[in-house]
Amino acid sequence: MKATGAQVISALRTELQSQVGRHLYAVLGTYEQLERFELDDLSQARGAGGNPLPVPVNLNASLLGHIADDDLRKLIQDEARYPLAARRRLDQQLRQVLTELLRQSNCLILKQLELMWAYALDWAIFRTSAANQHHLVLMLPGERRADAIVLFHECDGRFQRMLPPALVPDNHVWELSDG
Numbered sequence: 001m002k003a004t005g006a007q008v009i010s011a012l013r014t015e016l017q018s019q020v021g022r023h024l025y026a027v028l029g030t031y032e033q034l035e036r037f038e039l040d041d042l043s044q045a046r047g048a049g050g051n052p053l054p055v056p057v058n059l060n061a062s063l064l065g066h067i068a069d070d071d072l073r074k075l076i077q078d079e080a081r082y083p084l085a086a087r088r089r090l091d092q093q094l095r096q097v098l099t100e101l102l103r104q105s106n107c108l109i110l111k112q113l114e115l116m117w118a119y120a121l122d123w124a125i126f127r128t129s130a131a132n133q134h135h136l137v138l139m140l141p142g143e144r145r146a147d148a149i150v151l152f153h154e155c156d157g158r159f160q161r162m163l164p165p166a167l168v169p170d171n172h173v174w175e176l177s178d179g
Contacts (some may be wrong), residue, residue, distance in 0.1 A: 002177035005041030024130035025137045029150045029176035034139050056109040098129045111139040123164045
C-alpha cells in the first residue's frame with residue numbers, strides 16, 4: 001500500500017518508540033519522491049519526544065569520505081585487477097561508518113546507497129546494525145512488485161536490482177505515493 005510522506009512519518013514515529021528487536025525500515029519511491037519526502041516531510045518531522053528526526057546521511061559520500069585520498073586512489077586503480085579486495089575494503093569501511101554513525105545517534109537515515117550495488121557489498125550489515133535501540137531507515141529508489149522490492153524501477157530492466165529478500169520486514173516497508 002502506498003502512503004503519503006505524513007503517513008510514513010507517523011508510522012516511523014511509532015516504530016522509533018520500540019526499544020527491542022530489529023529496527024530496519026525502508027522508504028521506497030522515485031528519486032523525485034524521495035527528495036520531496038526528505039525536504040517536505042523529514043525536515044519537519046519530530047520523534048515521539050519532540051526532537052527532530054535526524055538528517056539523512058548520504059552513504060556513498062560518507063563511505064568514500066572515510067577512506068584517505070591515497071588509499072582511495074589505490075583502491076580505484078586496483079579495482080579491476082582485484083575486485084574482491086576492493087569489495088572487502090569497502091565492506092570493512094561500511095561497518096566502521098555505520099558503527100560511528102550509530103554511536104552519534106540511535107536513529108540513522110541513509111540515502112544514496114548506490115555503492116552497495118556497484119560493489120555488491122554485504123547488505124546483512126544493515127540487519128545486524130539495526131538491533132535493540134538502534135533504528136536504521138533506508139531511503140531506496142524502488143517499488144514493490146508482488147513479494148519483491150525492485151530497485152531502480154524507473155530504469156531499463158537490465159539496470160534494475162532486487163533488494164535481498166527478507167532483509168526488511170514487510171511491515172517496515174513504506175512506498176511513497178504522489179499525494
